[in-house]
Amino acid sequence: MEFDSAGHPAPVDLSILHGLYRSLFEPVLPHLAGVDHVMVIAAGALQSLPLGMLVASPPPQITSDADYRQVDWLASHYAFSVLPSVSSIQALRQFARKPGEQKPFAGIGDPLIGNAREGAEGSSDKIARGKRTRVDVAAVFRNLVLSTKINPNAAVIVPAGENVEIADVEAIRGAPRLAETADELRAMAKALKSDANSLWLQQSATESTIKRLDLARYRTLAFATHGVMAGEIKGIGEPGLILTPPQQGSPEDDGYLSSSEIARLKLNADWVVLSACNTAAADGTPGAEGLSGLAKAFFYAGARSLLVSHWPVASEATVLLTTVMMKEYEANPGNGKAEAQRKAMLALIATPDHPEYAHPMFWAPFVVVGEGGTENWRP
Template sequence: MTAGIARRLASVAVLVALLAAGPVSARQDSPAALRAEAFEAAQWAIASDAADALARVSARFAQGDDALGRLAEEREALIERRDRLERELERLYAADDAAALPERTRTRAAWETAVERLQAVDADIEARFPAYSELTSPRALSVAETQALLGPDEALLLVLVNPEATYVWGLSRERVEWARADNLGDAAMTAAVNRLRASLTSAGTVRGGPEVDPLLFAGPQATPFDRATAHRLYTELVQPVEAAFAGKSTLISVVTGALTSLPLSVLTTAAPTGPDAAPGALAATPWLIDRYALATLPSVSSLEALRCHLVADPALRSPGCPARRVEAVRRAEAGGARLHLAAFGAPLLTGRPTDAARGSPGADEIIGEGRLADVGKLRALPALPGSKLELETLKTRYPDALVRIGSEATEHAVRAVDADALSRARFVVFSTHGLMAGSAAAEPGLVMTPPDQATEADDGYLSASEAAQLRLDAEFVVLSACNTAASDGRPGGEGLSGLARAFFYAGARSVMVSHWEVSDAATTTLITSTFADLDDSRAGDPGVRARALQAGIRAVRAERRWAHPAYWAAFTLVGEPG
């Protein structure tokens, strides 16, 4: 068992002991002190890959040193190599084949070399950049520290799903609330999320097999959305602590377990009336997204990373930030003027665009021999006319933007030709198919226009590890594709990993990702409306991006045919809401 896993399990044990403590009279601690201590223990229990990615990039940014950047990148590559070799060793030892002994010996030697070099790099970083190690191992924030980092119009919801129950905290600058949902342990939570996702994701064999979402097409809905379950989650997770959110319009959430695969926008704030399958009843339903502009974070400590370390101008740091542990060095600005938008998508594909949705088979199915994608299989994916319209609309809105459509939307353009423009872009958009992680080595990624022949430089598939190597200074990255939120899309899996984690590591402050296969037409409306609201928002609005997504969702819901949340709720804003 790794030290990280052991620490998380120990933290959960401490949390349960604190919250299950006896009467206050038998203890010296007050209820407020116990809940504050449990709030910190919960944070250790929910550390995630995406939070680690934010911590690492914020540390590199805060240090502002090219030498550190090179060491940090080498460290990431070594960690990836070590982990890959460990998986290969496990496979070779499990085979127990004498013929595999030479390969096993070579692989173990390579693993030992990687581990030795990683230890040397860690020692070098510790000696030359002591603050980096401190920043990349973020501590849990106290209740007071969290409150200081929240804006006057913001609140935070922390949800920890445990086997026996779910624990919930609600915080604003002025107030703290806590609740325990005894009837929503891990098993019950997973069952509830599965019921809701059954009507949101590719859940059946209707019209084309399990990879096709029947809800995205015309005709009767295959599975009505279970509003009673959605309301139950609201009453047990949000309502008990909602007094802390009074007067706030932006709600930031940190969730765990199965909830990482369910956008909180689909929770209903009133008991359902009318049939679940009736478009009129759905249109009249009050949703959580109506009450709050929503954003999510991979951890509470991400507030500090985003608002204290990933800020170039000291004047823009949150007033609640701790004093800098070392004097920050301003990061060198990318050459050239700031670019409003860089966008890529609508790749040249030959599949029929009829009833197109931005979702495709898993990455395993398009990876050819070795690590490269099969360009023939990529090219055969359905064309996306909605992506083309979406990008053309953005180009009209931002005439000076860099927009690559069709034959220009290549992996080579993203990684080489337009790399400088990407580093200067305020907003970045990828509008294409997204592929989920495969069961083996295949990574999640984004489909670009396939080349004639796959090469290491361009195989038509921008994988998560390749995206992580981009150098961004983007306020907002939009992954207008399917299944870009999680590594495997399964409830209870590692949330907000895969592509979201990669773009955080590349330097994004916030990433808009999707939780299931999305409608091409509805997504075009959502993205263009989101950017329209961004342009109309007043300068300095602390929740501008969360409110822009809220407006985009509202525009989709205005179409009666898109009243079902499968059309409007897939996208989540991860990171800084404004």
């Protein structure tokens, strides 16, 4: 997804998406009678294409953002979840939730980074008023290179002894704050009937906190912050999540939770929500397999399903999508995670005060990876 010269998400070529629907999806329609949830095992470039944004009917002419509401998106017909491989279906269902009492939710986000005033104001009001510039729109997205707050040519990893790397905490601190993620996590906690004690925000959103917590006690985990791909910023050796940095970095806590550190966590989560950008992407190395970055690390740690994104996400739209999704999942858990996500996408498209949200840049980046059906799994 790209911006045009005015700073608006570039128009989508709907004819290509309709052509892909006819070549990829239409041939299997006879096998989908009575099916409403499709599990996808994709390869190559298809790993980066959310199938819900394929177009099932000849598309209308688009003259404004609101016209995207008239498109027959495939998400209107099916819920989708992605599986890394055929064997992963059995593996995920074998490793069902371990017995023991669990709490419903834990949320980590709104790290203390950047300028707090700028993060609190955000840019969504400017967009709503139509005063858009490329900088305004880019600032709304949870993406470090788009926001230009961190110099992509600056090294942000410094050596700390043999086989140990520590992120430059000043560079981490320079990332733009996402103050609205605190409200997002509070809304998710409320939807899942949790309370403020299940949230670790701002000064508590640290690596040390995460590594100290018994995360296996929580059925649903949510991280709302910046996601970073390997190679996205010079010097970052692996993908990860930005957290509140300490005054001085150490191997235990440098403000950057890398994929290798994530893989060493002990989880017992039905669902991990990564409300950040590019969290479905590969690890950033040439030729890397899809879903091999953060997603793979969380599965290794013990997650059974993830909500991840294929491109930089619009922060205000993401708040709405994730909160609606959690409310839907809590109200109708038997419908499964993929259906809750589908309902949230359709709600975002139809948002009355934000016609721009009908553009797939806003509603289509997230996908459910892993077991997206009901929580009562059967091998």
